[in-house]
Amino acid sequence: MAFTNLPTDVLRTYLAVIDLESFTKAGRLLGRTQPAVSLQIHKLEELVGSPLLDTSGRGIVLTPEGEVLARHARQLLALNDEIVARLQKREMGGRLRVGLPTDYAVSFFQKSLSSYVRQNPDVEMSIHCDISDRLLAMFAAEELDLAIAMFDDRPKPGLIYSWAEKPIWVAASDFDSERQDTVPIAAHPEGCHYRSRMTHALDQIGRAWRITYSSPGVNGLQQAVQSGLGVTALTRRTLLRGMRILGEKDGFPTLPDIHLGLHFKNTNASTAALMLVNYIMQALHDSGQTGFIRLQKMDGTGPS
Incomplete structure (x- = not known):
């Protein structure tokens, strides 16, 4: 079986074009002309059998194969x-x-x-x-x-x-989910992926929530959960003693990866x-x- 070898110098040119967002800048860095850089990218596309860069609009966009x-x-x-x-x-x-x-x-x-x-x-x-x-x-x-x-x-x-x-819902060991009409959430500030997943998941099942504690650091969230100020989403590696995992039986939907x-x-x-x-x-x-x-x-x- 014949294998296709991808030359490292051509791959280096390809990444330079991506990182510098310019054929011309990549050429200057590598000591090549802009046409020579374009030729190497064309050669790479022929080797892999797929288009790698979309230059039809403004800027350089990677195709799925290019990514x-x-x-x-x-x-x-x-x-x-x-x-x-x-x-x-x-x-x-x-x-x-x-x-x-x-x-x-x-x-x-x-x-x-x-x-x-x-x-x-x-x-x-x-x-x-x-x-x-x-x-x-x-x-x-x-x-x-x-x-x-x-x-x-x-x-x-x-x-x-x-x-x-896999993010998981966690709460203090003595947290009683049945007594909570509105879910108290401890979360990172707005823009955090965990925060958006928690609020979106609760919105989808129609369960009310409110942010009771906000902290940019995980230590603050861990302490807030342990002290009963709110529930949050963590990974298993950041679980601490005094916490328990909440699941669908507790009224907390599975969170996406x-x-x-x-x-x-x-x-x-x-x-x-x-x-x-x-x-x-x-x-x-x-x-x-x-x-x-x-x-x-x-x-x-x-x-x-």
Whole structure:
């Protein structure tokens, strides 16, 4: 059986066009003319047998096939570049700006990032925690080197790895759902994916609700739930003692999955950023094998 090989230099051109949103800028970065860049993209489309970019309107829009290729091309080049960096014994110093959604600031990724810093003491890391929409805006503005953020519908630019989390309703252990005509909700501020899922799910079944507590951090929500100020949606990894899970028998509908992604631009990435991206992807993969993460399907259908 003959396999099609995708040249890394062509994939690098493809990602440069996407990241810089311009054939001309990509050409300047790579030392090629704009027609040469266009020719490489055409060659790549011929190799994969599908159109990858829609340039019929203003700007550059990825086709569904183009999104799938971009995601896996980022993974392939990140691994390729890390291998070269290790063999060439490149220095690992530098500054990294990482964005985390609020409910992961005290959980899985904080532990992974702390472990990475201990192994690479010459890397200066700063972590910014916020709601996902703001993190993605900062990432797009080049204010973050990589961002872990939630997304709905179509993947966001720079997505290199994605997975799904199942949010669950939780309340204090002594919470009595039958005595609550109006559901008291503890939630992150407006714009949070968990908040919108909770309120939309209750609206769909016609159950009244009100926001009784709002906090940008998961610690505040956890404490509010434990003290009985309200119910909220968390993932199993952020459950604490003194909480119980609520289900349909308690009058709380199943919540749809939350899709999360690691966002990273290969263009002009530092060695430290490449190492961290691969470190996080490996940690996610290992976590998936133990049942905590359901990994992205590899057939191009998106998160599971």
